[in-house]
Amino acid sequence: MNLPNKLSCLRVVLIPFVMGFAYLADSSAFSDRKITAVITIVISLILFWLAAYTDYLDGNLARKFNHVSNFGKLVDSIADKVLILATMIMLVDLGYISVWIPVITLAREFLVTAIRLIALEQTGTVIAANFWGKLKTLVQMVAVTVSFIYGAYAYWSAEPTDLLYLHHAGAMIDRYFVSDYSSLLQFYYFNNALAWISVIITVLSGLTYWYANRKLLKAD
Template sequence: MNLPNKITLARIILVPVFLAIVSIKIKYGHFLAAGLFILAASTDGLDGYFARKRNQVTKLGKFMDPLADKLLVSAALISLVELDKITAWVAFVIIGREFAVTGLRSIAAADGIVISASKLGKLKTISQIVAIVFLLIQDFPFSLLNIPIGKISMGVAVFFTIWSGIDYFKRARHFLKAGQK
């Protein structure tokens, strides 16, 4: 197994560790959970960087990388619902979009068509990570000013989630129309 795939595997392994830390009640545990989430999320760019730099892009990596991302974000969102930090519909919209776009990409890939990540998709990911972190750290330091930055940033994340999902389907409409014949 090459280095990029090991990094991706480490991200997957960090998911249950993150869930355990989020679930237990310890002093400053929310900061520890946020730090672990940031560490795991940052490995996404790292594995891709090494895969491209070392020319080690593999089928396993192409499968595991998006899976690791979805596991991490889904685990965080479900935890935030359980902690009553977000409503279930927010988690459903974000996770549902991931299933829809992944399904679209899988269908396209079966026909040899690659639907690459868009800039909107990258904005979606960044906005989700920022929102999740602020919700995990209970809006600190903005909570000192009574600014619900976590909820505001989650609203931004939902906006980019929906917009990027629509964009993926718009970019694939010619493929989808051809598949109906």
């Protein structure tokens, strides 16, 4: 296995560590250990960035040393999807974003993967990511990063007994929460709005793959 493919596999290996530190941060916050919570969520974010950087690095190395292969393209694509979807599902569980965000994202990934498999069977080549696919990945990375920052801000500024309500926007129905945590609530809605923008671009990206390869699908 060449170095670019090893980096793609490393991306998957880092996922449990990203999730583990994030859940440790959440547990620390509910135990009123704010400094520990903030430090551990930042560590989780750094690990996520490291995993995301391997996506940039493995592609560059593959092109530089002429290690581009169908296997590498598939592994790289799968590693990206697992990283993003696993992190999004974790963010839903923590209460940072809506559950529909990873659900719609997953549906798009199934569609694109199916198209790629059909193309691989009929032409023997793997469809490379287009502009919309690359933009989708970039916006998703930014949206996930903002979610981590929201978590750090919430852990630092909110009382442990209020976190559950704040993370799930329960504070909307309580004037006490609105007055005390107005900036945090605004951050919550901004965070979710950005995540939904990533979903819109994700759907558009999936449609471009379908449109560009619709003849293959009809033939199949």
